[in-house]
Structures are given as C-alpha cells and as structure tokens.
Amino acid sequence: MKKLTNRRIYFLAIPIIAIIGALTIAAVQKKSGPPDEPIIAAFKKTYPASVSDAVELVTGKVGTMRYDMKLITGTPIVGRAVTSLVKPAPLEQATPALSTKHSVEMIDNAKPGEVGVIVMEGTLDIAAMGNLMATAAKVRGMAGMVLDGAIRDIWDVRRMGLTVYARSATPRTAVGHYATVARNIPVECAGITVRPGDIVVADEDGVVVVPQERAEEVLKKAQEIDAREKGMFPFIRQFKSLTQAIEKFNRI
Structure with a gap:
C-alpha cells in the first residue's frame, strides 16, 4: 500500500514538475528578450578596444567618441543605434511636450x-x-542610452539597471530651454557621426560606432586583432619580454 502511494505521488509530481519547468523557461526567455542578430552577438564577443582599432583600419576614420563620453551606470553594451536631435529653443517651443x-x-x-x-x-x-525616459527605455528592452549632453536622476537610473553613457551630469531640465527637432536622422555625437542602424559598441573605455555598411569588415578585423592579442599573453608570460612579443605578433 505504501509503495502504491509512493508511485501515485511520483506520477502526480511529473506533470507538476513539467509545468514548473515550462513556466521557468518562459520567464527566462521573457526576461532575456529575443535573440540577438548574428552580427550583434559576434560583436558582443569582441573587445571594444579592438573594434576601435578595426574601425580605423577598415574605414581610415576615427570611430570612437570623445574621451569625456563616460559610462555613468550599467554595463558594456552592443546594439544598433536609434537617434534624437535636440536644439536650443525659445520658451514657447520648449514646453514639456516639445522639449522631449x-x-x-x-x-x-x-x-x-x-x-x-x-x-x-x-x-x-x-x-x-532622467528617470522617466530611463524607465521607458528599460521596459522597452533597450540595451542602453548614449547622451551627448547630461543625465540626471542618476541614483534612480542606476537602481533600475539601465546602461547610460553621457558627457556630463546635471539636475537642470530641458523644459524652457531646449526642444527636440527630429528622430532617426544622422547626428554628430561626441565627435562621431551616428546614423540609425549603425552599431554601437561600448564599455568603460568609451563608445565606438561601427558604420553599418562596413560592419562585417570591421568585425572580421576586430576578431583578427583579438586572436593576435590572445596569442601574445602566454608568449609574454613565457619569455617575460614585451619587446619580443611585439616583434613576433606586430601588435601593441
């Protein structure tokens, strides 16, 4: 009788465990969002410093934003850009509705x-x-924000876990002073042209912009740089000579 009861409990538990497992998987999938497109996933595996070098080697132009574009909250990010341009405006045009x-x-x-x-x-x-726009960006599942300007409500943005890069911080509002003029147009952000669809690669070192039409070439070159550097570390440890490593790998 005891064995029968145990078997009955076992068979009753199977569907319950299956349901819990399915719900857990669904929750994880919902939290993680849709899978990255292959090129975004590949850039996430490269060092932003290597991507910066690769952009210059492939395009002949600097792809890294100015030194004062700093990580304020969050973690490294990779994603395609969407843009907004904001300009000085008279009081009647810089209303709460128009300023943002x-x-x-x-x-x-x-x-x-x-x-x-x-x-x-x-x-x-x-x-x-500030924290209102940050909340919306977070619930939309955006990778993060890059601001050629200031951020405010840092404590709250940090609490919600949104990644933000910015050139400064201030409590001052745009209302009464500035108004947006367009979205998803090419913009000059911290010295670099950013177009909708360009790939942003950023970490604590800074923010790199990869032109979308050269992304495959830049990725390949960045991967080559990463592979070369990975070979240098054991060589340096073995021979205790950075000079020899540079001569052998032609990299610093």
Whole structure:
C-alpha cells in the first residue's frame, strides 16, 4: 500500500514538475528578450578596444567618441543605434511636450536591444534624460542610452539597471530651454557621426560606432586583432619580454 502511494505521488509530481519547468523557461526567455542578430552577438564577443582599432583600419576614420563620453551606470553594451536631435529653443517651443517629443518617440518605438543616442546641441549643462525616459527605455528592452549632453536622476537610473553613457551630469531640465527637432536622422555625437542602424559598441573605455555598411569588415578585423592579442599573453608570460612579443605578433 505504501509503495502504491509512493508511485501515485511520483506520477502526480511529473506533470507538476513539467509545468514548473515550462513556466521557468518562459520567464527566462521573457526576461532575456529575443535573440540577438548574428552580427550583434559576434560583436558582443569582441573587445571594444579592438573594434576601435578595426574601425580605423577598415574605414581610415576615427570611430570612437570623445574621451569625456563616460559610462555613468550599467554595463558594456552592443546594439544598433536609434537617434534624437535636440536644439536650443525659445520658451514657447520648449514646453514639456516639445522639449522631449522626438526623444520620447524614439524610445517608445525602439526595439529590444537598440541603443538610444540623444544629442543636445551646444550644451553639456542641460539634461538629455532622467528617470522617466530611463524607465521607458528599460521596459522597452533597450540595451542602453548614449547622451551627448547630461543625465540626471542618476541614483534612480542606476537602481533600475539601465546602461547610460553621457558627457556630463546635471539636475537642470530641458523644459524652457531646449526642444527636440527630429528622430532617426544622422547626428554628430561626441565627435562621431551616428546614423540609425549603425552599431554601437561600448564599455568603460568609451563608445565606438561601427558604420553599418562596413560592419562585417570591421568585425572580421576586430576578431583578427583579438586572436593576435590572445596569442601574445602566454608568449609574454613565457619569455617575460614585451619587446619580443611585439616583434613576433606586430601588435601593441
């Protein structure tokens, strides 16, 4: 009788365990979002420093934003850019609705994994976004935000876990001073042209922009650089000579 009861409990437990497992998998999938497109996944495995070198080697141009574009909150990110441009405006045009109109539309229409790029033309003393826009970006599943301007509400943005790169921080609002003029257009962000669809690769070193039409070439070159450097570390440890490693691998 005891064996029969145990078997009955066992067979009853199987569907319950299966249901719990299915719910767990669904929750994980929902949290992680849709899978990355292959090239984004590949760039996530490369060092941003190698990507920076690769952009210059492939395009002949600098692809890294100015030194003062810093990681404020969050972690390294890779994703395709969506953009918003914000300019000085008279008081009647810098209303709460108009001061952030295109930035808000950019976020509300963003796809999971995209990187929002907001340019505040001519100032580092006005906040491009705060915790309200950050909340929307987070729930939309955006990879993060890059601000050529300032951020505010840092404590709350950090708490929610959104990655933000910015050139400054200030509590000052854009309302009454600035208004957005367009979204998803080419913008000049911290010295680099960013177009919708370009790939943003960023970590604590800084922010690199990969032109979308050269992305495959840049990726291949960055992977070659990574592979060469990985071979240098054991060589340096073995021979205790950086000079010999540079001569052998032609890399520093």
